[in-house]
Amino acid sequence: MSSDAMAIRNVEIESRPWVETLHGWLTTVDHKRLGILYILYALFFLVVGGLEATIIRIQLMRPHNDFVSPQVFNRMFTMHGTTMIFFVAIPVLFGFANYLVPLMIGARDMAFPRLNAFSFWLTALGGFLLYFSFLGGSGLYGAGNAPDIGWWAYAPLTSRAFSPGHSSDYWTISLLVAGFGSIGTAINLIATILSMRCPGMKLSRMPLLVWLNLIMAGMVILAISPLTAAQIMLAIDRYLGGHFFDTQSGGSATLWMHFFWIFGHPEVYVLVIPAFAFVSEIIPVFSRKPIFGYPVMVGATVCIGFVSLSVWAHHMFTIGMNSYANSFFAITTMAVGVPTGIKIFNWLGTMWGGRIQFKTPMLFCIAFLFQFLIAGLTGVMLGSAPFNWQLSGSYFVVAHFHYVIVGGILFALFAAFYYWYPKVTGRMLSESLGKLHFWLFLIGFHFTFDVMHVPGLLGMPRRIYTYEPGRGWDTLNFIVTIGAFIQGIAILVFVWNLIVSYWKGDKAGNDPWDAWTLEWSVSSPPPEYNFGSIPVVASRRPLWDLKHPEDPDSSYE
């Protein structure tokens, strides 16, 4: 690698007409461009889903509010959940995986570049279909214009009798199409990681981000496929008059719950494992130490992957399973805490004794550690069946999973944005705007989601469009909404930072963080072919070896 690859600079391209540029982006099969498309697409839907959350919070700001009608409120929480999971979280994580995995394993592209483009456009079509339901959902029935069935779409809400018109059809088809896209990307990631590594990049030398994305891709295959099957069944019920979830003809509503959560719970880990991946790359670099316990991190993640496949019914304690099922799912749920705890200790072990640099990516990672821990603890609380009977379907659950998804996954994602933005654009994100973003978002997050636990404990059910005054929920809900606005402002600061820094940011150079993985060995942004000559690696930190030839990692392996 050395001089050849390092010498490649971004060649000055003469300006082309915008139609050609657009055509280039629309027809691209380059993993970096597709990664950027995934991320921009997800950011767009992040804003849309965020606006829906804002509408929900304004409606709940005070009792007896009539900002939106109950019907619109139902549509808002359904669209918010569906959008955030399927069209924000999955695409943004796939975007990062797409962009980073080939660069980190020393490959020039994914194993199947055209499949990659196909998968992205399927996902894009899925999001389009979901939002087209606002226009086309009412069909001939005049029966409401967007899905209002909740993001789990429990039967029998999805049956023709309770969901006339086409809104549920758009929901089903949208997730089916996006699911095919996800499976395509997962297959592509696995093939890339197993078959496209550069010489010397043994499995035991892959960066943790690559390892964790390999496990994530495996879980996508095992988790999204059942959802796809369930969506096919729902489509058969709605279009062909099938009876899978039709209780009138002997069908079972509970079966849909099982099928949905067999997807739904592993899905949480599909989202959080890439977040672990970002943290596992960023914490070592800003602690100036190699990751602590690399093999244990891989092993713990594989463990999480396996155990998470057998915990789904902890979402269903209140439907009345027998005591053996309750015990089984309570025990497996708590067992997930063990490998997760191992990971948290490993990150702390990495920071311990390091020369920690409190740059913006590191700040987000540290907040991630605390918040993910708390989210895990409320998870253990909800995992015990008797406690769950009390709190299932309350705002405590809403607070818990938002703590995981916002406090854990979104914070790690922000860290990833600040860390890799220089590689993608060639410019640094503003550090002062970044710190403002961090502190605003941190304060807003804790205002909203710490406080939200309390009305849940006091018995406030989720998905209600309003509530009676004087139950002790009023002030709490008001604070939650204020927090949501602070988070909204923080997101605006972030988006402003992304836009301004693209033109005004400091030049990044190849390796602004003095990092150790292969993506930092090429120019920023990387050339289309990634590596002028394919690198050869001899350790887990190839750039350390390059920078410290007197004391390379390879001599300790």
Place this chain on the structure above:
Amino acid sequence: MSAITTPFPGAGSLPYRGKVAMASLIFAESAIFTIFVVAYLFYVGKSLTGPTPQEVLETPIFFTICLLSSSLTVHFAGKSLERGKQGAFLILWSLTILLGGLFLYGTGREWHRLIYEHGLTISTNLFGTTYYSLVGLHAFHVTAGLVMLGIVLMFALAGRVGADQFRRVDVLALYWHFVDAVWVVVFTVVYILGR
């Protein structure tokens, strides 16, 4: 570290990407089929109205033999191609398509009989819903496989499939074996356990 010159490094030592991808696809498809099989087994005997599987299903022994033996022909077709025996490859490959087509004909005939003689459709009862979904999902995979086998046959007739294409043909054969293996499961569930 030094630059190396091979354009496709590791091509020898790392697994073939086509095979890895097909194996991953097979895992994904297995998960989909598992859900359909679970639904089928869950609903056995729960239909509120007839007809029931005991009354109307006939075991398709001959067509099952057709499909399972097509796994053998596709395997030996691949072997022939690897050894450069174009003629044997063409014959065995066409035979695979023929056997797969026969199986599809069998499914079609059975569905025709069930619909027109017994009035069983996908909306009749739970048995109809689960039966047509599961068998139909499998038949869809057979159809997709036949289309892909057919494309390879066209290229082969045009003289474009040589021994150098062996690995690609092998990936397709892997898919076909999977379709056959799924039929073993579907057959067991629908025609043995389900009755």
